[in-house]
Amino acid sequence: MTRRLRDIARKVGRPLYVNRRLVNYYWERTRRNKLAVVGLAFILFLILLGAVGPFFTLDPTLVDFEQKNLPPVGFTTLKSVYDIETDELATSEVRGIWTHPLGTDSKGRDMLAMIVSGARVSLLVGLIASGIAIVLGTIVGVLSAYLGGWADNVMMRFTDIMMTFPFFLLLVLIVFIFGPRLVFIVLAIGLTGWTGTARLVRSESLSLRTREFVMAARAMGASDGRIIFRHLVPNVVSLIIVIATLSIPGVILAEAALSFIGLGDPTVASWGIILEAGQHSLDTAWWVAVEPGIMLFLTVLAFNFLGDGLRDAFDPKSNI
Amino acid sequence: MGKSWLRAYILKRLLYAVIIAWGILTVTFVLVRVGPSSPADRYLANMTASGQDVSQIVEAIEARYGLDKPMHEQYIEYMGNLFQGKLGWSFSNSMPVIDLIKTHWIYSFQLILLSSIFAALLGVVVGIYSAVKQYTKTDYIATFFSFVGISLPNFWLGVMLILVFSVKLGLFKTYYDTGLPLFSLDNLKALVLPVMTLGTGMLAGYVRYTRSAMLDNLRKGFVTTARAKGLPERTVIGKHVFRNALLPLVTIVMFDLGSIVFGGAYLTEIVFGIPGLGQISFNAIFANDYPVVVAVTLIGTSIVLLVNLVTDVAYTYLDPRIRYD
Numbered sequence: 001m002t003r004r005l006r007d008i009a010r011k012v013g014r015p016l017y018v019n020r021r022l023v024n025y026y027w028e029r030t031r032r033n034k035l036a037v038v039g040l041a042f043i044l045f046l047i048l049l050g051a052v053g054p055f056f057t058l059d060p061t062l063v064d065f066e067q068k069n070l071p072p073v074g075f076t077t078l079k080s081v082y083d084i085e086t087d088e089l090a091t092s093e094v095r096g097i098w099t100h101p102l103g104t105d106s107k108g109r110d111m112l113a114m115i116v117s118g119a120r121v122s123l124l125v126g127l128i129a130s131g132i133a134i135v136l137g138t139i140v141g142v143l144s145a146y147l148g149g150w151a152d153n154v155m156m157r158f159t160d161i162m163m164t165f166p167f168f169l170l171l172v173l174i175v176f177i178f179g180p181r182l183v184f185i186v187l188a189i190g191l192t193g194w195t196g197t198a199r200l201v202r203s204e205s206l207s208l209r210t211r212e213f214v215m216a217a218r219a220m221g222a223s224d225g226r227i228i229f230r231h232l233v234p235n236v237v238s239l240i241i242v243i244a245t246l247s248i249p250g251v252i253l254a255e256a257a258l259s260f261i262g263l264g265d266p267t268v269a270s271w272g273i274i275l276e277a278g279q280h281s282l283d284t285a286w287w288v289a290v291e292p293g294i295m296l297f298l299t300v301l302a303f304n305f306l307g308d309g310l311r312d313a314f315d316p317k318s319n320i
Numbered sequence: 321m322g323k324s325w326l327r328a329y330i331l332k333r334l335l336y337a338v339i340i341a342w343g344i345l346t347v348t349f350v351l352v353r354v355g356p357s358s359p360a361d362r363y364l365a366n367m368t369a370s371g372q373d374v375s376q377i378v379e380a381i382e383a384r385y386g387l388d389k390p391m392h393e394q395y396i397e398y399m400g401n402l403f404q405g406k407l408g409w410s411f412s413n414s415m416p417v418i419d420l421i422k423t424h425w426i427y428s429f430q431l432i433l434l435s436s437i438f439a440a441l442l443g444v445v446v447g448i449y450s451a452v453k454q455y456t457k458t459d460y461i462a463t464f465f466s467f468v469g470i471s472l473p474n475f476w477l478g479v480m481l482i483l484v485f486s487v488k489l490g491l492f493k494t495y496y497d498t499g500l501p502l503f504s505l506d507n508l509k510a511l512v513l514p515v516m517t518l519g520t521g522m523l524a525g526y527v528r529y530t531r532s533a534m535l536d537n538l539r540k541g542f543v544t545t546a547r548a549k550g551l552p553e554r555t556v557i558g559k560h561v562f563r564n565a566l567l568p569l570v571t572i573v574m575f576d577l578g579s580i581v582f583g584g585a586y587l588t589e590i591v592f593g594i595p596g597l598g599q600i601s602f603n604a605i606f607a608n609d610y611p612v613v614v615a616v617t618l619i620g621t622s623i624v625l626l627v628n629l630v631t632d633v634a635y636t637y638l639d640p641r642i643r644y645d
Contacts, residue, residue: 161340166344167583168583261587290480
């Protein structure tokens with residue numbers, strides 16, 4: 001009995017990434033939430049789509065004015081052509097064709113190809129930018145909690161200022177100044193979006209700092225660096241996973257919103273860029289605005305479902 | 321009231337708010353001024369068109385507005401003026417910033433106010449209902465739709481509403497008509513789609529927050545006591561549970577205000593062409609018109625900081641146990 005207890009105690013105290021039993025337990029709990037599983041499945045599908053999809057679709061940059069404004073398969077639109085011989089507008093019905101299953105835009109580019117390459121862009125932006133934000137936030141949060149005193153004060157006051165700063169306005173300013181390149185957009189979002197993570201990680205680390213295993217480590221003469229990286233950081237991993245899942249949709253939306261107001265990278269066909277072009281041709285080609293928006297919506301929804309499920313699994317009481 | 325500590329607390333918070341606002345304004349000023357073009361460019365385009373010498377005009381304009389001085393002098397002068405309440409001169413609109421804001425603030429205000437009312441009223445009602453009927457079909461539907469609501473990109477929702485109701489059905493205009501009198505039915509009608517655009521995300525958020533705040537309190541001991549006393553369910557939910565749920569709810573709602581003012585409202589104004597503060601500061605960024613950008617940032621930030629302070633002070637009255645020291 002005592003051995004069993006000691007065994008459990010040892011396992012519970014171990015951080016998530018080396019504790020298979022705990023990982024399995026959380027996975028079981030997450031799996032019970034059907035929406036979370038659906039969300040995860042969609043995200044995996046999206047990753048696959050972004051990774052290998054572009055090899056199977058047409059070239060998303062291929063312009064073909066003969067085939068412009070084709071509706072998706074199953075839909076028809078009216079197309080007016082000016083006939084120079086009879087001096088009349090001839091209106092004909094256009095059907096979607098299987099060569100372009102999701103239709104084409106005003107330059108005759110294949111919508112399916114653009115949506116697929118947009119998936120790659122949106123996912124990369126989401127993962128990299130929230131990766132930067134989370135690494136920064138974790139560093140600030142853990143250091144703030146561990147060092148305490150004036151260092152904590154300075155870092156947290158700075159975090160307060162950053163939090164009060166109108167996030168979107170800041171993004172618009174930075175991107176406008178440095179130019180609409182995807183690199184800058186990702187950096188801007190990453191470098192401004194870490195504040196929430198910092199606060200949550202700090203409050204979690206504050207309670208970890210006083211726990212027995214940290215005191216034991218210190219008593220055994222562990223260095224600050226070792227305590228931070230071996231004991232504090234691994235134990236906030238579950239919190240970080242939840243924050244990451246819930247912050248990725250915000251990042252993807254921020255990039256799309258920037259593109260939508262004309263500050264997107266014009267060389268990359270992200271969903272926001274397609275959407276921006278689509279809103280100007282609502283009366284001739286509604287699908288150009290509808291399709292990337294649906295993908296954007298489903299992606300954000302999937303991350304929200306998964307994040308909610310993970311949070312409930314890790315800590316049903318938390319209110320992130 | 322015996323809240324002598326409150327005065328000191330408010331003073332401390334106000335001082336703190338001023339420091340934060342100063343920090344934000346400085347960053348904004350620097351960011352706008354290091355931008356790629358000079359505020360004089362806008363004049364330049366017009367005047368070169370009439371065949372005048374370019375370099376002379378630039379010099380004249382920059383001297384006129386003090387743009388030729390070193391950056392730190394401009395900064396000190398600008399901040400000094402700001403401190404005296406002078407918001408400066410808008411280069412791109414050729415008018416004082418204060419006049420610009422006076423004519424445009426109402427468009428943002430009406431949009432945010434109407435959306436907040438719409439979202440808060442409906443959100444709280446649905447949230448309470450959803451919590452009381454937890455794990456019923458109604459609750460699942462409400463929860464699902466609140467997920468949909470928070471996941472809908474609001475600018476896309478705006479475009480879709482225009483597509484369906486304006487382009488296809490022709491019920492509304494595709495653009496907001498500024499010529500309408502403020503308190504008229506037509507103006508209200510023109511705001512229906514923008515309010516739905518901005519309000520849907522807010523509504524979904526309020527449903528979620530209300531539901532979880534209600535659930536936190538529903539299983540507490542005092543609720544059982546209230547029921548045991550034989551109080552009608554209406555009173556139990558309305559007076560005992562909801563009042564206690566209100567505090568965390570208000571916190572989250574106020575915390576969201578900033579992102580609504582600067583994120584959602586901003587994009588909604590752009591989608592519908594509403595000439596509010598978001599729209600003018602957006603145009604000002606592109607025109608490098610820093611007095612407008614800083615002024616609008618100042619207004620938005622002040623509102624957020626002030627509302628946060630008022631909320632914190634209001635807590636001490638809502639819940640007398642709360643003390644800040």
